Amino acid sequence: MTGLPSLLLVGGGRMGSAMLAGWRERGLSQAIVVDPSAEAAKLAGPNVTVVADAAAIPAGFAPEAVVLAVKPQSAAEALPAYARFAGGAVFISIMAGKTVEAVTRLLGVPAAIVRAMPNTPAAVRQGITVAYAAEAVTPVQKALADTLLGATGEIAWVEEEGLLDPVTAISGGGPAYVFLLTELLEQAGLDQGLPPELARQMARQTVIGSAALLAASAEDAAQLRIAVTSPKGTTERALAVLRADDAWPKSFREAIQAATERSRELSA
Ligand SMILES: NC(=O)C1=CN([C@@H]2O[C@H](COP(=O)(O)OP(=O)(O)OC[C@H]3O[C@@H](n4cnc5c(N)ncnc54)[C@H](O)[C@@H]3O)[C@@H](O)[C@H]2O)C=CC1
């Protein structure tokens, strides 16, 4: 099956390799990955070539999409080498914070740019990507971006680019908060004297099982929470602590605000 057109992936790290895995399932015709790391070299396979540098891309290669998956801090150094594809390709940037304007400036030429924010559950095709298409992106290019970004999970589009900053804070970074919760549950189990293996097993399976229940249920998160919380029971006591002095709600509001501001700082 060769469902996808030729693609160029710049950066084959955690997110880039997860996206590539999703595209492989959709059927790759030809993809080139540019990444200097030894780890990324392992991504080579049927219809996938890995090169260490943009200079090694074959002269006649004409990708329909260029996916920018390097760190925002590497953008200034990496991007100018891809300006030559701006005539024919849609550029899809997943770099945190980097605006369409910044990507255009770093490329040095006008280009059709989609700014998108995936998350790491993409690695198991359970991600969510939120994307914004700039004006120069044609409907056909947007459809291709939708296919590529949707290969790793759900996709939603926004009409206002500024929304990508809080999106980055919430769904982009969200898995980290869930994993921290898992770590904290395990630590609390240890603090209560539970055997380490049991504390770990309980913390992991509680998060995994809760996510599966949320996925399988027609009820929303608040209803599922209420279903656990027996009146005058143990959970009610715990939730009262988490909400005392607005503790968790305040922490989350401030954490998301801080991450949103960091996304804005990374814009240039
Ligand atoms: N990790 C995450 O949860 C998410 C990350 N992102 C964004 O995705 C981008 C990549 O992040 P990760 O995959 O986590 O980072 P990573 O460090 O795993 O991957 C970056 C890759 O870029 C390669 N690289 C460095 N300089 C390069 C160059 N000049 N040309 C080509 N490749 C080069 C590195 O060798 C590395 O393999 C970042 O911009 C980040 O903001 C977006 C959503 C979620």
Ligand SMILES: O=C(O)[C@@H]1CCC=N1
């Ligand atoms: O932490 C970061 O900057 C990236 C963006 C969202 C998740 N990881």
